[in-house]
Amino acid sequence: MAGLSLAALLGAAGHPVTVYEAGDLGGKLYKLHLVGLDFSTGPSLFTFPGVWRRYLAALSEADHLDLRPLPGGLGLHHTPYGALPLPLPPEHPLFAEWQRYVARVQPLRPHVETLLTIPPRLTDPVFLRASAALGRVIGPHLSAERWIAAQRFSPPLAHALRTHALNAGLSPQDAPALYALLPALIADEVSRPAGGMGALRSELVRFCLDRKVVLRARTPVLAVDAARAEVQLRRQHERHALLVSALDPARLAELRGQPVRSGRRRTVSGLAIYAVTAQPCDLPATSILPPSDFGVFRQALRAAALPPDTLALVHAEGRQRAVLLTVPATGQPLSPDHPWVRGQVGRVERSLGSAPLLDLAEATAFLGPDHYARLGTPGGSIYGAAYPLWRAGPVHPQPYRLSDTLWQVGTAVHPGGGIPAILGGALIVSRLLRERQA
Template structure:
């Protein structure tokens, strides 16, 4: 007999898991209060389709493992991203990552790569395997991680122990913010990411929106029902109370929503202290009359991670912030990290304007947006609408020992109710999302789904 599955949330995690479950013969319905895609969506600006959300495709082994589970060829045509992780404009000078041969910092980069190298074969295992010490493969991978990180519990402490030049240390520490946390509190793994990812940094040939198109196609080919603009009001047992008084009962429910939002649907209290939240952000997306004279990726780290962390913890806008600048043909995106306060930070806001001036000065591009044909902004209030309180992009910040692949997170909340997504598989980016999907998919298969 066909069993029914309801998935709450149509972001990358929800859609990816839906295709896997439908491929095993379940009748799957995905519910989303807005448009499908979650943070990965598309805007129409000046007649062009502009992608939002993740901008880099790293650790493609995780994507390929997901495809193998569907017996699908890769439709993305991944292309190497020029410049890799980009030029990091640290207070000590610009640093390209990876550092190329001939650069003064290259010997130090090689030493750093050597420190991270023993973990490289095991990272896909950590990303895609349930964190169970009885599993010999996971135990071997976890041991490799613990050997590489040593006694250091944070990214900052691990980097300090490597005794690298200040410019390289600052550039590497910036990647702790891939977890939405400053290096003082992020797990050491995030200081290792540049070395582990540097050989394979990609974008799909047709842009990141191609990933969304692929997941939708996989689901539709397997009969997944997609219900956009359908709000789940509450969850009562196995029954969903939907907008307009409609109800839907499923044999299995999987939440791909933020766990705090799920708790509210279950009628439970789930406080989210501001000081524990990961960062939110402002995304400024523009189409220019001509291509900007910029590399594919430029990174402007905060000048002081300590000041940045202190401001974010108390919900104050930092004097300068992590800023990612992506340039592709005439399209430009500028992403600013902010505290997760849900503030509607628009383009004219004085703080946003100050950060844009910093970009122009650092990258020597005066009037960067002055002649833009069209501009759109997504801010913390946007991300708060369907996500964590305040628009925290990665949910609540976890202690360093609970972050990353060693997380003791509850994928199964009770019989018939599971959860998936970055809220329960800590870390940002596509590898963490798709890895978490494969973990939940494996656990569901073991439970008879």
């Protein structure tokens, strides 16, 4: 997705562009067909639509995604202290507490899109203002866990907010404080394209084709020579004026013949279960089951072990259900018959009061850490390596420019998370390249 996003911008600037993709175009985001119904894999929520609008403006394109609010916003959070919808409605007993939380985060809201879409430069007054706004909101509390604890929220709300730290692919103790602020920043704008998340991929492909970008799907790059701006394919070498990698930095290092540091902590991976049921599901559009104990959960992830219970994100629409389970990034396959998988699915069924998911489904499909590892990240990790708190969020952990002829783009470089990071990172690299050529 990052490669397609940047390719369209570079094509619009008049550059001849070729995109090489080892598999199908779009990486993690594609359409999965089950008994006549389509599932969109990859990101399941569309957030920060203002970043999408900035991207469209850069291409002088109209918005044809037809974004529609997701019923129930961020969903019903099944915490150990009871179920909690986010955002909380006015009639909820904890609504005043939710308002206090939103008010605490509100000063950052006008600056979030800036942090997602401009280079992190200390010489840029716009970036400095946005970063200062973030600093005033988080104060001395660098991790999501420390920020939440400092606010003295009630246990149900605190547990629900901790859940969103996993948008960073990390436990609340290891995720930047920014991720504890996400529910207040996105709860009112959670949406999905009318045609499903796959519509975004289709739009990006169209933008590329309209700008004469050459799209070479199922064409894996086997080696990269940065000095010559050359890629090795199966049957030939191709030389270009400039290379931009949308791969995980560790995978890029392998292709360059460089040593890859072993033993680094990784962000989490996932197990995605897609199912079609005989009858429509009587469930909320989104249900979230956090780990019951984030400390135990963290210990398991750090040991690359399956936790006693994990984050489960459940989407339901008609006869379609998607259950996304957080797992350690080991790259190992997990089958539907694995006892741990059965146990986690059973937990979902009991918590939601739903019919058996695996036993009664008409059709199912599974995508596990082994699948995501084949897409190029270590162990199938969602955002690659885990970085210290001070190298996270707006202070990106990897450089965009590796040399005069080799650049990087994508969520492993700009870990804002999901679609906003993909589009924002493309806007950043496009701007930096434009400035170097000026």
